[in-house]
Amino acid sequence: MTRNDKHDPHGHGPADPQRRQLLATAAILGVAPWLLSACTAPSASTANTAAPAQPAGTGSATTTGILPTSQRRKLGALEVSSIGLGCQWVPAAVEGSVSDRYGSTIDRKTAINLIRTAVDSGVTLFDTAEAYGPYLSEEVVGEALQGVRDQVVIETKYGFSFDPKVAAARGGRDSRPEHIKQVVEGMLKRLRTDRIDLLYQHRVDPQVPIEDVAGAIKDLIAEGKVLNYGLSEPGIQTIRRAHAEHPLAAIQNEYSMLWRGPEAEVLPVCEELGIGFVPWSPMGMGFLSGTITAETRFVPDGDREFRVAVPRFAPDNLRANMALVEVVKTWAQRKNATPAQLALAWLLAQKPWIVPIPGTTKIAHLKENLGAAAITFSGEELRELNATVAAVPIQGDRLPPGVMQLSGVEAPPKR
Numbered sequence: 001m002t003r004n005d006k007h008d009p010h011g012h013g014p015a016d017p018q019r020r021q022l023l024a025t026a027a028i029l030g031v032a033p034w035l036l037s038a039c040t041a042p043s044a045s046t047a048n049t050a051a052p053a054q055p056a057g058t059g060s061a062t063t064t065g066i067l068p069t070s071q072r073r074k075l076g077a078l079e080v081s082s083i084g085l086g087c088q089w090v091p092a093a094v095e096g097s098v099s100d101r102y103g104s105t106i107d108r109k110t111a112i113n114l115i116r117t118a119v120d121s122g123v124t125l126f127d128t129a130e131a132y133g134p135y136l137s138e139e140v141v142g143e144a145l146q147g148v149r150d151q152v153v154i155e156t157k158y159g160f161s162f163d164p165k166v167a168a169a170r171g172g173r174d175s176r177p178e179h180i181k182q183v184v185e186g187m188l189k190r191l192r193t194d195r196i197d198l199l200y201q202h203r204v205d206p207q208v209p210i211e212d213v214a215g216a217i218k219d220l221i222a223e224g225k226v227l228n229y230g231l232s233e234p235g236i237q238t239i240r241r242a243h244a245e246h247p248l249a250a251i252q253n254e255y256s257m258l259w260r261g262p263e264a265e266v267l268p269v270c271e272e273l274g275i276g277f278v279p280w281s282p283m284g285m286g287f288l289s290g291t292i293t294a295e296t297r298f299v300p301d302g303d304r305e306f307r308v309a310v311p312r313f314a315p316d317n318l319r320a321n322m323a324l325v326e327v328v329k330t331w332a333q334r335k336n337a338t339p340a341q342l343a344l345a346w347l348l349a350q351k352p353w354i355v356p357i358p359g360t361t362k363i364a365h366l367k368e369n370l371g372a373a374a375i376t377f378s379g380e381e382l383r384e385l386n387a388t389v390a391a392v393p394i395q396g397d398r399l400p401p402g403v404m405q406l407s408g409v410e411a412p413p414k415r
């Protein structure tokens with residue numbers, strides 16, 4: 001939940017009201033803003049910012065709100081839409097509703113409708129985890145994808161310990177082979193499927209050699225219950241060791257304009273080994289969409305507002321980090337896009353094997369986000385944008401210390 005007196009509910013950056021209206025309408029209709037602007041005669045007040053009929057650098061635009069199959073990407077051997085959908089929900093305070101971890105609550109039917117709309121819009125990659133809820137998100141995903149299961153790729157994650165009787169965390173990580181095999185049975189039931197297309201270890205277990213984890217996965221693959229596997233936030237050597245046991249399809253780490261850590265080591269290793277990369281929090285937990293201002297304050301609400309504990313969003317850091325939002329807004333305007341679209345397009349432009357999974361609770365945002373696939377950058381534009389982003393120092397850690405220490409962990413050696 002956010003408290004923000006100056007909050008702009010659309011948050012699409014450009015101050016000009018007609019242009020903002022244009023972007024919002026484009027988002028709701030799921031069309032590229034330049035298409036609408038091409039149909040709108042520029043008024044005196046919009047003459048400086050009116051979009052050209054087709055902006056330079058815009059490639060094969062998706063004008064229908066449908067992701068074109070021609071833009072599919074590969075995660076290892078898996079082919080998926082260029083943008084996926086993150087499905088991370090926890091129980092809401094209201095019975096029958098779900099909350100994301102960023103202060104939004106929707107009823108379960110709306111969540112199901114959101115997923116089905118994504119399928120109708122060409123999204124084929126759906127990300128969830130046993131831990132989201134726990135169990136709740138997998139159940140919603142399973143219900144929503146019934147009937148279209150064969151058209152989509154489901155990715156989920158194991159690796160923590162839960163008590164299934166009370167759907168609560170026992171605390172601690174658990175990637176023992178027998179545990180993985182046991183929890184996969186529950187996942188298949190909740191997801192209403194006979195196979196998991198891409199199964200990730202959510203966090204490396206410091207007690208279990210990654211070779212043993214890969215061994216369990218190989219058994220599950222032999223049984224047809226799992227088709228591909230990946231790791232989330234692993235250490236570099238753990239990636240190499242796992243891949244040597246059995247080829248990894250994807251690494252899933254946080255990556256966005258707000259957190260560019262994977263560029264140092266993880267992305268080069270993925271490139272070297274032919275592993276796909278799925279950035280989580282591609283929108284910087286909403287920050288890059290332009291809806292958060294220096295005055296925004298996050299209000300504690302249990303699991304339902306994670307950002308309250310995130311150092312980079314503490315008031316002083318937030319104020320300093322707004323410099324990045326200014327970059328995003330400036331470039332969004334330059335590319336006739338919304339800030340959210342610009343943030344996703346930047347990720348897509350980094351490597352052809354990167355597939356972001358933005359989370360949202362709103363169909364309008366979903367459609368807006370898919371519009372990012374229509375935005376391309378020339379080599380010169382990308383160099384300039386990358387250099388500009390790199391020049392903005394980000395203050396404050398990306399995660400609370402207790403969560404941060406689970407990242408980059410190396411699995412113990414196999415003896």
Ligand SMILES: NC(=O)c1ccc[n+]([C@@H]2O[C@H](COP(=O)([O-])OP(=O)(O)OC[C@H]3O[C@@H](n4cnc5c(N)ncnc54)[C@H](OP(=O)(O)O)[C@@H]3O)[C@@H](O)[C@H]2O)c1
Nearest residue numbers: 086088102280281282283284285286289340358359360361
């Ligand atoms: N592997 C891991 O450890 C891990 C960790 C975290 C997340 N994940 C996965 O990654 C997915 C995405 O990450 P995330 O949800 O943490 O962060 P995110 O996608 O960076 O940000 C989600 C936030 O952005 C807002 N948003 C999305 N589109 C918007 C738009 N067009 N305009 C304005 N606001 C917009 C959403 O609000 P609205 O609801 O208002 O749109 C929400 O508050 C999750 O759903 C989950 O599946 C994985």
